Amino acid sequence: MSNFCVDNSTPLTPLIRGNLHFSSLDKGRLGGVKKNAKIATMARILGIDPGFERLGIAVLEKSKSDKREQVIFSECFKTSAKLDFSERLKLIGEEVRKIIKEYKPEVLAIETLFLNTNQKTVMRVAEARGVVVYEGAQAGLQIFEASPPQIKIATTGYGRATKEQMIKMVKILVEIDSSKKSDDELDAVAIALTAFAHLRG
Numbered sequence: 001m002s003n004f005c006v007d008n009s010t011p012l013t014p015l016i017r018g019n020l021h022f023s024s025l026d027k028g029r030l031g032g033v034k035k036n037a038k039i040a041t042m043a044r045i046l047g048i049d050p051g052f053e054r055l056g057i058a059v060l061e062k063s064k065s066d067k068r069e070q071v072i073f074s075e076c077f078k079t080s081a082k083l084d085f086s087e088r089l090k091l092i093g094e095e096v097r098k099i100i101k102e103y104k105p106e107v108l109a110i111e112t113l114f115l116n117t118n119q120k121t122v123m124r125v126a127e128a129r130g131v132v133v134y135e136g137a138q139a140g141l142q143i144f145e146a147s148p149p150q151i152k153i154a155t156t157g158y159g160r161a162t163k164e165q166m167i168k169m170v171k172i173l174v175e176i177d178s179s180k181k182s183d184d185e186l187d188a189v190a191i192a193l194t195a196f197a198h199l200r201g
Contacts, residue, residue, distance in 0.1 A: 043199060044072075046105040046141070047192025048096070049184050050113075050129035052088055054078050055095070056184030059103045060174065060192040069174050069196055071189060073103060076182040085124065089131050096135040108136030109144040109195035111151065111187065144195040151187075154194035166190060 042063045049056030058074040077095050079088040100108075110132060115122055136143055149159035156169045167186050170176075173193060180186065 043107070043196070044103065044105045045107045045109050045144075045192045045195050046099065046103070046136070047188040047190070047195070048108065048110045048132050049187035049191065050111060050125055050132060051184065052079060052085070052092065052124050052128040053081070054182075054184045055092055055128070055132075056182065056186070056188035057095070057099060058185060058188035058192050059099065059105060060189065060196065062196060069193060071174050071176045071180075073099070074176070074180060074185045074189060076184040085127075089128060092128055093131045093135055096132050097139075100135065100139045100141070105141060107144055107195055107199075108133070108141040109146070109191045110136075111191050112145050112147045114148050144198065146191055146194045151190050151194050154197045155190050 042061060044059065044061040047056075047058040047060065055077040056074075057077055059072050060069045061072055062069045077092070079091050083091075110129065113122060113126055113129065133143060146154070152161040152166055153159045155161075155166055155173065158165075161169075163183065167183065170186050170190050170193065171178075174189060176186075176189065
């Protein structure tokens with residue numbers, strides 16, 4: 001699977017990209033990289049901020065006549081620490097499958113892993129992320145991946161923006177219920193916006 005690449009040394013204005021790429025996954029098989037995907041009459045993207053305790057989920061859509069992307073669904077899906085880890089993965093897969101079936105997105109946009117010193121946590125997030133990507137691939141969605149700095153560049157123009165700065169920009173860039181305060185949900189919106197930015201490229 002190919003991740004897109006951005007030259008982080010180049011200043012970018014919000015939602016202006018460098019050389020970004022989709023991975024093309026068709027019915028679970030890895031295909032070639034699709035370089036020039038464009039928004040058709042209507043585009044719908046499922047953004048995922050991966051995790052096993054909390055999974056940020058957002059579905060955005062935009063038509064050519066829309067000035068801004070619309071958040072048509074978002075949530076922070078939680079699994080209980082009392083459950084076996086395998087059961088938590090199962091619940092994550094079922095939730096993602098349900099969202100895909102209900103909202104019918106064309107693209108799954110997901111954040112790449114941010115490594116930290118807790119290797120056990122990283123491994124478990126990686127497993128949860130794998131479940132999400134599998135569900136997207138099974139449904140025939142294109143898979144779009146971006147790292148946290150790349151998402152910050154796409155939404156704020158600066159790869160080292162703070163979480164607060166990014167969330168502030170997300171609320172400016174899209175129409176979203178003001179009651180939505182979960183960082184996980186807003187991160188999911190941000191990764192979907194990054195994918196939309198590439199589609200417009």
